[in-house]
Structures are given as C-alpha cells and as structure tokens.
Amino acid sequence: MTELKENALLVIALLITGGIAAWGILDTAALAATAASMIEAQFASRAWFIMLSVSFMLVVCTWIAFSRHGSLVLGKEGDKPEFSTVSWLSMLFAAGMGVGLLYWGTAEPLTHFLAISKSNVLDNAANGALFLTNFHWGLHAWAIYALTGLVMAYFSFRLDCSYLVGAPIEKVFGHGHLVTSIAWLCNLLAIVAIAIGLGGSVAMGVFQIKDGIDVLFGLQDSGAWLTGTIFVVLCLSFLPPLVMDLARGMAVLSNAAMAIAGGLLVFILLAGPTHFIMGGVVEAVGEYVGGAFVHGFRTLTFMDKFAENWFHSWTLTYMVWWLAWAPFVGVFIARISKGRTIREFILGVVLVPTAFSILWFGVFGSVGFYAALRTDLPILQLVEDQPSAVTFFVLNQFPMPSLTISAVVAAAALFIITSVVSAAFVLGMFSTGGNLNPSSRVKLSWGVVLAALGLVMILSGSIGAIKSIIALGALPFVFIVLLLVVCLLKALKAEGEPV
Amino acid sequence: MSDISDTIMNIEIFAFIGILIWLYLKPVSIERPSADSEKAEEDRAESKTE
Numbered sequence: 001m002t003e004l005k006e007n008a009l010l011v012i013a014l015l016i017t018g019g020i021a022a023w024g025i026l027d028t029a030a031l032a033a034t035a036a037s038m039i040e041a042q043f044a045s046r047a048w049f050i051m052l053s054v055s056f057m058l059v060v061c062t063w064i065a066f067s068r069h070g071s072l073v074l075g076k077e078g079d080k081p082e083f084s085t086v087s088w089l090s091m092l093f094a095a096g097m098g099v100g101l102l103y104w105g106t107a108e109p110l111t112h113f114l115a116i117s118k119s120n121v122l123d124n125a126a127n128g129a130l131f132l133t134n135f136h137w138g139l140h141a142w143a144i145y146a147l148t149g150l151v152m153a154y155f156s157f158r159l160d161c162s163y164l165v166g167a168p169i170e171k172v173f174g175h176g177h178l179v180t181s182i183a184w185l186c187n188l189l190a191i192v193a194i195a196i197g198l199g200g201s202v203a204m205g206v207f208q209i210k211d212g213i214d215v216l217f218g219l220q221d222s223g224a225w226l227t228g229t230i231f232v233v234l235c236l237s238f239l240p241p242l243v244m245d246l247a248r249g250m251a252v253l254s255n256a257a258m259a260i261a262g263g264l265l266v267f268i269l270l271a272g273p274t275h276f277i278m279g280g281v282v283e284a285v286g287e288y289v290g291g292a293f294v295h296g297f298r299t300l301t302f303m304d305k306f307a308e309n310w311f312h313s314w315t316l317t318y319m320v321w322w323l324a325w326a327p328f329v330g331v332f333i334a335r336i337s338k339g340r341t342i343r344e345f346i347l348g349v350v351l352v353p354t355a356f357s358i359l360w361f362g363v364f365g366s367v368g369f370y371a372a373l374r375t376d377l378p379i380l381q382l383v384e385d386q387p388s389a390v391t392f393f394v395l396n397q398f399p400m401p402s403l404t405i406s407a408v409v410a411a412a413a414l415f416i417i418t419s420v421v422s423a424a425f426v427l428g429m430f431s432t433g434g435n436l437n438p439s440s441r442v443k444l445s446w447g448v449v450l451a452a453l454g455l456v457m458i459l460s461g462s463i464g465a466i467k468s469i470i471a472l473g474a475l476p477f478v479f480i481v482l483l484l485v486v487c488l489l490k491a492l493k494a495e496g497e498p499v
Numbered sequence: 500m501s502d503i504s505d506t507i508m509n510i511e512i513f514a515f516i517g518i519l520i521w522l523y524l525k526p527v528s529i530e531r532p533s534a535d536s537e538k539a540e541e542d543r544a545e546s547k548t549e
C-alpha cells in the first residue's frame with residue numbers, strides 16, 4: 001500500500017508538472033495569461049495574509065533563537081557540525097539566492113528607483129529603492145528558509161523523521177487517514193512548487209547568459225538561436241551529474257560560483273567610485289535596520305493602483321517566490337546543518353546572508369545609481385527594456401570587461417547547473433517517499449521536467465510571465481509552511497516534558 | 500463595495516488561522532526515539548565503519 005502511494009506521488013507529480021510544461025510549450029500565452037489572472041485574484045484578496053505570515057515567521061525565528069530551545073542541538077547528543085562555519089554559510093547562501101543575485105544586482109534597485117521617481121512617493125528615490133530591494137532579499141526571505149530548514153533538521157535529526165515536507169505533520173498529529181492524506185498532499189504541492197520555481201530560475205539564467213554572450217561578442221540581435229543553443233548546452237550539462245554520483249563535485253562547483261560572485265563584488269567596489277558605493281552601502285544598512293520590521297507589515301492598501309500593481313508584482317511575488325524555494329533550500333540547509341544548535345542555525349541562516357545581500361545590492365545598486373545620477377549613460381532605459389543585460393552594461397564600463405563578463409556568464413551557468421542537479425535530487429527524494437538515494441531514472445525524469453518547465457518560461461519571453469507562473473505554483477506553500485511551524489512549536493513545547 | 504469571491508477567499512483564511520490555533524492548542528503525544536534505539540543506531544553505524 002505504501003509503495004503504491006509513493007509511486008502514485010511520483011506519477012501524479014510528474015503528470016502535473018509535465019502537464020503544465022506541455023501546456024506552456026503548446027500555448028505559452030494562454031498559460032501566462034491564466035497564471036497572471038489567477039495570481040492577481042489571490043494577491044488582491046490575500047496580500048495582508050501573505051505579509052502577516054512572513055512577518056510572523058520572522059518573529060517566530062527570533063523567538064526560537066533566543067528562547068531556551070535555542071541551545072538544543074540539531075542532532076543527537078555529541079553530534080558535531082560536519083562543515084566549517086565559512087563553508088556552511090557559503091553553501092547555504094549559494095543555494096538560497098544563486099543566480100538571482102547576478103541577475104538583479106543592479107537591475108532591481110534601478111527598477112524601484114524608476115517606479116518611485118514616477119510616483120513621487122518619496123523624496124529620495126535611490127534610498128527607497130535600495131531599501132525595497134534589501135527588504136525583498138533580506139531577513140524575511142531568510143526567515144522563510146530558516147524556519148522550513150529548521151523544521152526539516154529538527155524532525156529528521158532529533159525525531160528520526162524522513163526529509164519529507166509531510167513527515168513532521170504525521171509525526172506530530174499521528175498517522176490517521178486525514179493526517180496522512182494532508183501530509184501526502186503537502187509533499188505533492190512541495191514538488192510542484194520546487195519544479196516550477198526551478199524552471200523560472202533556469203529561464204532567468206539562460207536570458208542572462210545570452211545577454212552576456214551578446215555583449216562579449218558584440219552581437220546586436222542574436223535572437224532565438226543563441227537562446228536555444230544556450231538552453232540545449234545547459235540541458236546537456238545536467239545529464240552527467242544526474243546519472244553519476246557527483247555530490248562532492250557539485251559542492252565544489254557551487255563554491256566556485258560563490259567565489260566568482262564574491263570576487264566580482266570586491267572588484268566593483270575597488271574599481272568603481274568606492275566612496276559613492278560605500279556611502280550607498282552605509283545608507284542601505286541604516287535604512288534597512290530602521291525600517292525592515294515595520295515594512296514587513298506594509299500592504300500599501302491605502303495607495304493608488306500603480307503602487308498596488310507594483311506591490312503585487314514585486315514584494316508579494318518575491319515572498320511567494322522564497323516560499324516556492326523553501327522546501328528545496330530547506331532540505332539542503334537541513335542536510336548541511338547537523339550538529340549545530342538551533343540558535344546557531346537561525347542566526348547563521350537569517351543574519352549572515354541578509355548582511356551579504358545588503359552589501360551586494362549596496363555595491364551593485366550604488367554603481368547603477370552612479371551611472372544614472374552622475375553620468376549620461378542610458379542605464380535607466382536599459383532597465384526598462386532589458387533588465388537581464390543591466391549587469392553586463394555596468395561591467396562594460398569597468399576595466400577588463402571581457403574577463404568580468406565571462407566570469408558572470410560562467411557563474412550563472414554554474415548556479416543553474418548546481419541548482420537543477422540539486423533540485424532533481426530533492427524532487428527525486430520527495431517523490432519516492434524520502435529515499436536518500438533516488439534512482440538515476442527518477443532524477444533524470446525530474447531533470448527532463450525541469451528543463452521542459454525552463455523552456456516554457458523561456459518561451460513566455462517575459463520576466464513578468466515567469467514571476468506569475470512561479471507565484472501561482474508557490475502560493476499553497478504559505479499554508480504549508482505555517483502548518484509546519486505549528487508542528488515545530490508543538491514539538492519544541494514537548495521537549496523536556498516527561499514522556 | 501463588496502465582492503463575494505473576495506469575502507469567500509478571506510473566510511477561508513480566517514478558517515485556516517482558526518484551524519492552526521486549534522491544532523497548536525490540541526494536546527498530542529509526540530513519539531521520541533528512545534535511548535535504546537539511539538544506542539542501537541550508533542552501534543549499527545560503528546559496525547558499518549568497522
């Protein structure tokens with residue numbers, strides 16, 4: 001019976017995600033329009049709930065970290081951390097943000113800058129734009145990851161549960177028919193959310209690599225053939241790691257991508273207008289520390305339609321985007337965090353990546369603002385027309401553009417390959433009842449589905465359509481993560497109680 | 500002024516929050532791995548490494 005259920009999960013999950021991919025390939029416009037209208041209805045009615053939920057998750061994270069539970073070890077007594085703290089932080093950051101940092105580093109702050117300038121909401125549009133970008137990538141995003149990862153780590157290392165999203169629900173509420181069905185449904189929804197989210201990430205990476213190659217070789221309009229070629233080459237690079245066991249190699253590639261990103265950050269800081277950039281970073285830190293918590297409760301309810309549309313397509317979409325990635329990143333973070341205390345886990349997962357994000361966007365955003373405010377470069381026009389090319393446009397203004405652009409293209413490719421391979425593993429594990437060694441055939445099937453979903457997102461051609469499709473796939477996860485939080489709080493409450 | 504689908508979607512949310520609170524307050528007994536099973540697991544792991 002259990003075997004039948006597990007196989008049913010794999011088959012149904014493949015059918016749903018494969019069906020979405022097929023629909024998207026056959027009629028991309030219809031899928032994008034349906035996703036946009038459905039997500040708009042959800043956002044219009046439930047924005048308050050999404051914002052309240054993510055703020056609640058941040059509050060819960062803070063409370064757990066500083067409560068008596070903070071000193072509990074994620075593992076058995078005497079378990080020690082497997083990775084050094086630096087390696088642990090580097091891996092979790094690469095898993096959580098990856099290619100998005102390269103894509104949005106300059107483009108996002110400048111997009112908000114344009115929006116704020118148009119609506120005249122704030123006097124200082126650049127400050128506001130950096131604040132909003134940091135809000136999207138900061139504490140709230142990492143609190144979602146931290147809580148999901150903590151649930152997975154706590155239940156698997158301390159209570160011997162499998163790494164399935166539904167496992168904590170069954171552990172806390174028993175194995176009755178209703179509970180088992182809800183847990184099964186949670187596993188299914190997690191699989192769908194991960195697959196669609198990763199598809200979007202593949203598309204974003206392909207767009208970025210294409211724009212990088214365009215700039216590198218001075219191609220004016222390489223069109224669909226280059227996009228198609230990059231997509232095929234990336235798909236072929238997924239194959240060997242999916243059929244062979246290259247776990248250690250994947251970790252090396254992921255660290256290499258992070259090292260490139262770190263090197264780029266230092267290069268831009270030193271080679272660019274350093275005083276302007278550092279001024280921007282310090283402004284960003286102050287704005288963020290002063291306003292992040294309060295902003296978590298902002299729903300822009302009393303503002304005009306322009307602000308509402310902006311809020312739906314950025315803040316809300318980001319929050320559900322992080323939720324879409326939460327099961328995937330959560331499992332990954334949990335697996336590398338055995339032996340750490342809960343306090344160490346939460347502070348490491350929430351604070352350190354947030355600090356790095358503020359630095360990243362402070363540096364890349366400030367360079368963009370410098371170009372927009374102090375030079376005649378047409379960067380704001382590019383932000384509106386082709387956001388994926390903004391990073392390369394910025395790098396082109398610096399010394400050694402060929403080297404830095406090649407590095408970004410390589411890092412984007414590495415981020416995509418490692419993300420897809422890790423996601424295919426997690427999807428394989430989820431869809432086979434928590435099997436830590438899913439067969440190559442299962443991983444390969446997921447690799448194909450992820451590639452097909454990536455193709456759909458590429459065919460949709462617009463980053464807006466990609467965001468709507470991802471948000472729709474991820475929305476159920478707002479409910480699932482909250483349910484998992486209740487499981488965690490109940491289990492923590494029971495810690496130390498007489499058995 | 501009022502939109503029935505909006506009302507229904509929000510009632511679902513209120514119900515969900517109510518269920519979460521009820522689940523949090525509901526007494527449950529969580530089975531923990533006993534010290535014996537942990538010991539057995541450690542022994543198994545040790546014998547594997549040997």
